[in-house]
Amino acid sequence: MSTPQQEKANKTIYRIRSVVPETPDTATLELVRADGGAVPDFAPGQYNMVHVNNVGAAAMAICVHPDAPDVLLHTVRAVGRVTEALCGLDAGAEITVSGPFGAGWPLEPAEENDVVIVAGGIGLAPMRPLVHALIRQRERYGHTTVLYGARTPEDILYRKELERWRGRFDMEVLVTVDRASRDWHGPVGVFTNLIPRAPFDPYYAVAYIAGPEVMMTYAVEALHRRGVRKDWQFVYMQRDLKRGVREIATCDAEKSGLTGPVFRFDEVEQFLAARE
Numbered sequence: 001m002s003t004p005q006q007e008k009a010n011k012t013i014y015r016i017r018s019v020v021p022e023t024p025d026t027a028t029l030e031l032v033r034a035d036g037g038a039v040p041d042f043a044p045g046q047y048n049m050v051h052v053n054n055v056g057a058a059a060m061a062i063c064v065h066p067d068a069p070d071v072l073l074h075t076v077r078a079v080g081r082v083t084e085a086l087c088g089l090d091a092g093a094e095i096t097v098s099g100p101f102g103a104g105w106p107l108e109p110a111e112e113n114d115v116v117i118v119a120g121g122i123g124l125a126p127m128r129p130l131v132h133a134l135i136r137q138r139e140r141y142g143h144t145t146v147l148y149g150a151r152t153p154e155d156i157l158y159r160k161e162l163e164r165w166r167g168r169f170d171m172e173v174l175v176t177v178d179r180a181s182r183d184w185h186g187p188v189g190v191f192t193n194l195i196p197r198a199p200f201d202p203y204y205a206v207a208y209i210a211g212p213e214v215m216m217t218y219a220v221e222a223l224h225r226r227g228v229r230k231d232w233q234f235v236y237m238q239r240d241l242k243r244g245v246r247e248i249a250t251c252d253a254e255k256s257g258l259t260g261p262v263f264r265f266d267e268v269e270q271f272l273a274a275r276e
């Protein structure tokens, strides 16, 4: 996590270029720097602190559009004070952003191995720049599978982008919903049902997982049952990061400079089990 000093040091004002509705409670803010500057370099999985005047700040996974790297994208799910305020802003409004912070997804373990990406709900946000990075250097990585679970078809994020990824010959995209509507013809049920049918070599696969903590634990277990090593699985701690890191530091999992939000699963397994 960042220190308050770091946060203060690199605050930048961004102007909202547009607000793209994604689902009933989620929108993507397309942001450009008010001073016309470039979006700072970031690693997939890193996050910004996004500040709303007189309300507060929230951590948000960083993304840029691959064809427009000067447009910063933050997908915001309205769950409380700050996120509701962010979703209520209109084009032209200005917000303050600091970052990038945190450890991103480690890409080296995926080189020459198959890649399995498992995301639930808003967990797809930190996966988007990861998928962009894999596509940019496609030859370095093996077969890539994206498994995504949403509550209902209306809650599916980035529909067009998922369809584009699915249209590639070198990528598998499987989407499941908890509850279907009539016009949904895809899988229904828990995403763990998708794991046995996903086309990857479990003995040479690296997994990246983001979503609610219980979902991540089930995902790791299901992948492990199929043969994926736990120390080749990486999880994104999107909830309660500050408290979580403090607990990890004191529960002996490792006092080794864990910063998050990405952790190797076996480093935080004890903490996740305790929380459950």
Ligand SMILES: Cc1cc2nc3c(=O)[nH]c(=O)nc-3n(C[C@H](O)[C@H](O)[C@H](O)COP(=O)(O)OP(=O)(O)OC[C@H]3O[C@@H](n4cnc5c(N)ncnc54)[C@H](O)[C@@H]3O)c2cc1C
Binding pocket: 047, 056, 057, 058, 059, 060, 061, 062, 074, 075, 076, 077, 078, 079, 080, 081, 082, 083, 084, 122, 125, 126, 237, 238, 239, 240, 241, 261
């Ligand atoms: C590294 C990181 C990256 C994140 N990236 C994104 C992102 O890209 N998009 C996005 O929408 N959100 C993201 N989040 C979650 C987001 O930061 C929180 O939802 C936000 O801080 C909530 O603030 P609030 O003031 O709106 O809600 P609050 O008023 O603080 O809380 C309202 C309710 O939401 C619950 N809540 C608070 N924080 C969380 C949380 N982190 N997860 C689940 N429930 C929570 C509270 O228990 C409470 O019930 C990320 C979090 C982390 C740590």
